C-alpha cells in the first residue's frame with residue numbers, strides 16, 4: 452500500500468513558440484514545438500515520487516495514444532498505476548499552449564478523461580485511500596470525487612485548491628492542510644493577498660475548518676498558520692535566477708506530501724522550508740516534471 456495517494460489530473464501539454472500570438476483566424480509560423488507531461492495531479496505525484504515517496508495515482512486517462520504513454524510515464528517514475536484508469540471513447544486531458552517571444556501566452560485546456568474521475572473510482576480504491584498516510588488532491592478533476600476521498604481518508608488530507616474557484620467550503624472542513632498561492636488565496640478570501648498581508652488571509656482561511664493553511668508566495672517563499680500554534684510563520688526561500696517557474700507550486704505540494712511522511716518527526720517549519728527549497732530548485736531548470744529534483748538533501752539546514 453502506498454503511503455502517498457494522489458487523486459487528480461493528468462494532461463499532455465502541447466506548446467508552440469512563435470514571435471507573437473496569432474490574431475483570430477491568422478496562421479503563424481512558429482519556431483519551436485514541445486510535448487510534455489503535465490496536469491497538477493500527476494505533476495505533484497511525480498515530484499513526490501522523485502523525492503522517494505511511495506506513491507499511487509488515482510486518475511483517468513483517455514483511450515488514445517497519450518493515455519498509454521502517460522501511464523508509462525507514471526510507471527517510469529515508480530508510481531503505482533493500479534487505479535490510473537483508461538476510459539473508453541474519450542481523449543486524454545490536453546493543454547494547447549501558445550507562447551510569444553514576449554512571454555505572453557494563450558492556453559486552451561480540454562479536460563477530456565479528467566472529467567470522468569468519478570466517486571466510483573474512490574469507492575474502488577477505498578482500501579488504498581484508507582491506508583494512505585497522506586492523500587493529495589487539487590481542483591482539476593471533479594470536486595465530488597475529491598470530497599468523497601477526503602471523507603474516506605484517515606490520514607493527512609492535503610488540498611491544493613488550484614485552479615482557484617469559489618464554492619469549495621464543504622471540503623475545507625475535511626482538510627488537514629490547505630495549500631494555495633497568492634491569486635488562489637485572494638479568490639477564496641476577497642483579500643488582495645501579497646507578502647505584506649498574507650497573514651489576514653491565513654486567519655480567514657483557518658476559520659473554514661482546516662488545521663493548517665499554507666500560502667506560497669513565489670520568490671518570497673511561503674507563510675503558514677496552524678490551529679495548534681496560532682502563530683503565523685514565514686519561511687523564506689533561496690534567491691535564484693528563475694529560468695522557468697511553471698509547475699513550481701506542484702513541486703512544493705509534491706515535496707510537502709513526501710516530507711510529511713519521510714520526515715514526520717521534524718517541525719512543520721522545517722518540512723515547509725524543505726518543500727520551498729525543492730520548489731525553488733525546480734525554477735532554476737526548464738520544464739515541469741523534468742525540472743523536479745531526485746537527488747536533493749533539503750534537511751541539512753535550518754529554515
Ligand code: ATP
Nearest residue numbers: 632667668669670672693696698699700727730731
Ligand atoms: P506555478 O503556478 O508557477 O506552478 P504557484 O503560483 O502555484 O506556481 P508559487 O507561489 O509561485 O506557486 O511558488 C511555489 C514555490 O516555488 C515558492 O514557495 C518558492 O519556494 C518557489 N518559487 C517560485 N517562484 C520562485 C522564484 N522566482 N524564485 C525562487 N523560488 C521560487
